[in-house]
Amino acid sequence: TASDLVYHELKVFKKKRAVPVIAAIMDLGTSGGYYIAMAADHILAHPSTITGSIGVIMVTMNAQGLLEKVGVQPAAIVSGPKKAMGSPFRPMNDEERAIFQGTIDHLFEQFLSVVKEG
Known part of the structure; x- marks a missing residue:
């Protein structure tokens, strides 16, 4: 960061x-x-x-329902199965949530170590 x-x-x-x-x-x-x-x-x-x-925060949104109401159907062409993680065009699945949570937890531990050192 x-x-x-x-x-x-x-x-x-x-x-x-x-x-x-x-x-x-x-x-x-x-x-x-x-x-x-x-x-x-x-x-x-x-x-x-x-x-x-x-602390550490990551904000995401799921706009899929809104887009459906206005007739928008997004499509993503990706290079790997995790490339579209966090996309606002579909719900996040449990595996993706766990990956993001692991990242947030790691960054929080780093933040705490800096505060403890300081």
Whole structure:
């Protein structure tokens, strides 16, 4: 993710420059912003700052019923059986849901490890 890239770049910067890094959070320090701040040596937050929201989310939708109502019949030509996973044009099956959940769980564990280290 972009947050992970910035987090690691800050870690490299700190090591190369041997200077302290201070994160300043003014409005929101949630999710990716919080993740990035974990690379800092110190975090300063305004008293009205909202921080936290440690987690990972993936949003999908199933628009198949809506498309059927307006007469649209999508067709997908794919290169493999999992290529259309998460398509909004059909319901997600149990196997696909399990694959996505595994990915989300892995990313969440990575997020937690960054927070614990920070």
